[in-house]
Amino acid sequence: MSPLPTQPLSPLDGRYQAAVSGLGEFLSEAGLNRARVQVEVEWLIYLTDHSMFGSAPLTAEQQASLRALVTDFGQAEIDELAELEAVTRHDVKAVEYLVRRRLAALGLDSIAELTHFACTSEDINNLSYALTVQSAVTTVWLPKLRGVIAKLAELAEQHRDAAMLCHTHGQPATPSTMGKELAVFVYRLGRIVGQLEGTEYLGKFSGATGTFAAHVVADPDAAWPTISQEFVEGLGLSWNPLTTQIESHDWQAELYNRVSHANRVLHNLATDIWTYISMGYFRQIPQAGATGSSTMPHKINPIRFENAEANLELSSAILDSLAATLVTSRLQRDLTDSSAQRNIGVGFGHSMLALDNIQRGLGEIDLAREVLLADLDANWEILGEAIQTVIRAEVAAGRSNIEDPYAMLKELTRGKRIGQAELVAFVSGLDIGDAAKDRLLALTPAGYIGLANELVDRLPRV
Numbered sequence: 469m470s471p472l473p474t475q476p477l478s479p480l481d482g483r484y485q486a487a488v489s490g491l492g493e494f495l496s497e498a499g500l501n502r503a504r505v506q507v508e509v510e511w512l513i514y515l516t517d518h519s520m521f522g523s524a525p526l527t528a529e530q531q532a533s534l535r536a537l538v539t540d541f542g543q544a545e546i547d548e549l550a551e552l553e554a555v556t557r558h559d560v561k562a563v564e565y566l567v568r569r570r571l572a573a574l575g576l577d578s579i580a581e582l583t584h585f586a587c588t589s590e591d592i593n594n595l596s597y598a599l600t601v602q603s604a605v606t607t608v609w610l611p612k613l614r615g616v617i618a619k620l621a622e623l624a625e626q627h628r629d630a631a632m633l634c635h636t637h638g639q640p641a642t643p644s645t646m647g648k649e650l651a652v653f654v655y656r657l658g659r660i661v662g663q664l665e666g667t668e669y670l671g672k673f674s675g676a677t678g679t680f681a682a683h684v685v686a687d688p689d690a691a692w693p694t695i696s697q698e699f700v701e702g703l704g705l706s707w708n709p710l711t712t713q714i715e716s717h718d719w720q721a722e723l724y725n726r727v728s729h730a731n732r733v734l735h736n737l738a739t740d741i742w743t744y745i746s747m748g749y750f751r752q753i754p755q756a757g758a759t760g761s762s763t764m765p766h767k768i769n770p771i772r773f774e775n776a777e778a779n780l781e782l783s784s785a786i787l788d789s790l791a792a793t794l795v796t797s798r799l800q801r802d803l804t805d806s807s808a809q810r811n812i813g814v815g816f817g818h819s820m821l822a823l824d825n826i827q828r829g830l831g832e833i834d835l836a837r838e839v840l841l842a843d844l845d846a847n848w849e850i851l852g853e854a855i856q857t858v859i860r861a862e863v864a865a866g867r868s869n870i871e872d873p874y875a876m877l878k879e880l881t882r883g884k885r886i887g888q889a890e891l892v893a894f895v896s897g898l899d900i901g902d903a904a905k906d907r908l909l910a911l912t913p914a915g916y917i918g919l920a921n922e923l924v925d926r927l928p929r930v
């Protein structure tokens with residue numbers, strides 16, 4: 469057997485690549501290295517703009533050519549960095565050397581020593597991660613989540629009046645509407661989106677042990693904390709003033725916990741839809757050319773929701789691990805974060821893939837209203853709650869003196885299948901006020917949905 473050509477180990481880079489490719493722009497190694505070049509270049513521009521250490525502001529053209537290193541970052545830079553790192557065995561030092569080479573090519577040798585000036589690698593790394601994670605979340609993952617929420621909100625609206633038997637503990641229970649049950653997920657996910665929008669992307673820029681020691685010894689008179697704050701905020705990040713060598717990663721733990729929470733809510737959605745499909749409440753729309761089972765030709769399997777379930781579990785496993793481990797670093801730093809953070813994209817990737825499957829799955833189901841109604845009609849005993857509650861209200865209002873209405877309805881309905889005729893006969897014989905009796909006689913399981921329809925109006929705009 470001849471060996472295969474080099475293969476990706478992660479399915480995210482293989483069969484699922486198309487669904488997650490937007491994340492690679494930011495959360496891949498190349499995305500990280502491009503951001504590192506950006507931070508190095510912006511620091512050079514900052515230092516020269518402020519004429520620090522005898523430098524003079526670069527011309528607009530020189531600044532543009534420096535920034536073009538970021539906008540034009542491509543395969544040539546990826547390959548060159550790999551060659552440099554093979555020698556340096558230090559990824560950030562390789563980036564510094566690449567920037568120095570480009571400075572030479574641009575005739576800017578005179579500022580070469582200001583590259584990576586007073587920086588420790590983490591000064592570059594933490595800002596690069598904050599920038600790339602921020603972009604991935606706000607421009608790729610969150611829009612995808614919003615797309616799923618929008619689709620769910622559309623279905624909630626469409627099915628707001630579709631009465632449905634509920635199944636608390638898997639047993640027939642007081643009905644709702646399919647729309648209201650979907651709206652619950654819209655509300656839950658909407659809250660998490662709100663929290664995610666408030667994410668603080670923190671950055672530190674204070675040298676080898678967070679003390680500005682090299683900075684102060686190089687220029688004792690400069691206001692280094694202010695410079696650091698201005699620089700970090702200038703990149704669109706929030707400044708962290710007090711750290712060891714590394715940014716403490718607390719914002720990352722908070723973010724990954726929230727994304728993982730969103731995953732778990734989506735997991736609940738996926739398993740609920742799967743269950744509704746298995747109950748016949750949702751019909752799967754046959755897709756032209758598709759096969760359900762390789763041997764049972766009649767089948768359409770709910771594969772979108774099953775794929776989502778698995779990928780949400782994988783995503784949360786990775787994000788939970790990152791949230792738990794990134795917040796510790798021995799003494800002033802260890803390198804565990806460096807190795808762990810390389811998997812941020814994997815964590816988001818599995819979630820992104822799940823979102824893609826849920827989005828597609830939601831577009832391939834139809835509500836079977838007639839199945840919902842038939843199920844309601846087969847479970848008149850669920851009106852036991854309505855009857856006992858109305859009798860209690862009548863007793864409280866002095867219009868009835870029936871004793872222990874709950875026990876009475878339990879005797880009639882518990883563990884039994886009661887039909888419309890038995891309930892009508894039972895209600896007709898009750899000693900309660902006429903208005904209450906009429907209300908009960910008019911009640912059907914499909915009509916016993918309370919305010920489910922109106923509650924859909926509580927949907928947040930996400």
Ligand SMILES: O=C(O)C[C@H](Nc1ncnc2c1ncn2[C@@H]1O[C@H](COP(=O)(O)O)[C@@H](O)[C@H]1O)C(=O)O
Binds near residue numbers: 590713806
């Ligand atoms: O500014 C510094 O570099 C200071 C230095 N601390 C470091 N900070 C950041 N990166 C460092 C550090 N040390 C190593 N490296 C490089 O990290 C890379 C680790 O490789 P991997 O496990 O694949 O993520 C791999 O490229 C390593 O070479 C210190 O001594 O405190």
